[in-house]
Amino acid sequence: MTVEKEGTDTPYEIRKKIRAGEITGPTAGMCPGYAQANLVVLPQKYAFDFLLFSVRNMRSCPILEVTNPGGRKLRHLGYDADVATDIPKYRIYENGKMTGEYTDVIGFWRDDLVSFLIGCSFSFEEELIQSGIEVRHITEHRNVPMYITDIPNEPAGIFGGTMVVSMRPIPCPLIPKAVAVTALMPKVHGAPIQIGHPEMIGIRDIGKPDFGDAVSIYDGEEPVFWPCGVTPQEALMNSGVPFAITHSPGHMFITDIRNAELK
């Protein structure tokens, strides 16, 4: 299959290829215009705490859909989708430690599992680019730089920790536009949480992100920080929850929802 062909496939068609094992790599750039989502799957015993954590920390953990316990179907995000097969790569966590990566998780499925689909900054990056704002890590073909801050999450049950942020350097004259564009998309993290002062949120070295890759910051630019969907994943791992499934980084669920619908 060629890249051109992928570009013209619908999310439904791409998900079928993922389910068939024909696509097992990262989803970046697939189905332009359509939102991609993070996945967290937990036993129902922990689902109330995690849902409450999400509601209390909506900026970093914007819920797009939650399944019924045991259910693998979605009602809104994907026609005929199956959360246990339609992501290219999954991770299994046991007692907070990753124990394996799999192209489907049918063999791990249980009747008490609840799936959370969580908004992703891919959606607002497309809006930024269409607004004439360069997204540096895309230009430089790197992963977005992410940093663990000292901004406390509001805890819920076993989930706590601090906020993880993603960073994009923005030329100073364009910062108001970058804020305005993303503020209109609260389901995919919304407005920045910090502009230009990493030290104020506990980031010591902008050149050494905790996740992803460092990117160039040029004269006349400021680093701008947005709440990041890695926050709930960090909280999940640090909780030591006995069993969880997530997507593997970069291997997202491709939804039927256009980014523009998330405004």
Place this chain on the structure above:
Amino acid sequence: MTVEKEGTDTPYEIRKKIRAGEITGPTAGMCPGYAQANLVVLPQKYAFDFLLFSVRNMRSCPILEVTNPGGRKLRHLGYDADVATDIPKYRIYENGKMTGEYTDVIGFWRDDLVSFLIGCSFSFEEELIQSGIEVRHITEHRNVPMYITDIPNEPAGIFGGTMVVSMRPIPCPLIPKAVAVTALMPKVHGAPIQIGHPEMIGIRDIGKPDFGDAVSIYDGEEPVFWPCGVTPQEALMNSGVPFAITHSPGHMFITDIRNAELK
């Protein structure tokens, strides 16, 4: 205590008077500028379903805060507040039926109770009035008219049913402004769900609301319908849940949050 004095008291001071039993009536008009909230209290066993119902039906059930199980304190909405004492009148429901009204619910409190504070249209009505839009039921000193629609809620566990809406007649030239003002307040129900066509959402007689009072609709006006916080209360009652506490209609929790902060 005089009305003038109430008008100058802070929400904290009013809540202390409510706790002391000095105020037991409706809260309409108290602490202008500050948001008031609906209350639903449920055993933890049903809290996941109800929180999921709220997340799935955020338009009618916008969550402002959820307590930890057993907790009576709030973290954001009210300094030193106690959800079991700081509302003028509570209702107890057993198996879906109201079994009594009380000025506090300390005697009913249990370690497994979770409290949900839910946004209220009082907040956007103030914005409408400040934008030069008359709110008819306020002018006519009536309760807002509310109607049960045929718009299905997205069910979650034992909670389902259809959406309840509130109605305000708006002069046609002001409808766009009424939409724009309320659309900016998603935590208090947001934009209207229907404009001018009650029959399209299953309302047969605009003169006979299911809750509240009918109001005048003049020539050149259209009835405008907003998602209403009675929706979760209806879902609660219809679920037949063994035990629940709510505020008594019109007897709300007065928060420390200004309406303008809910934008």
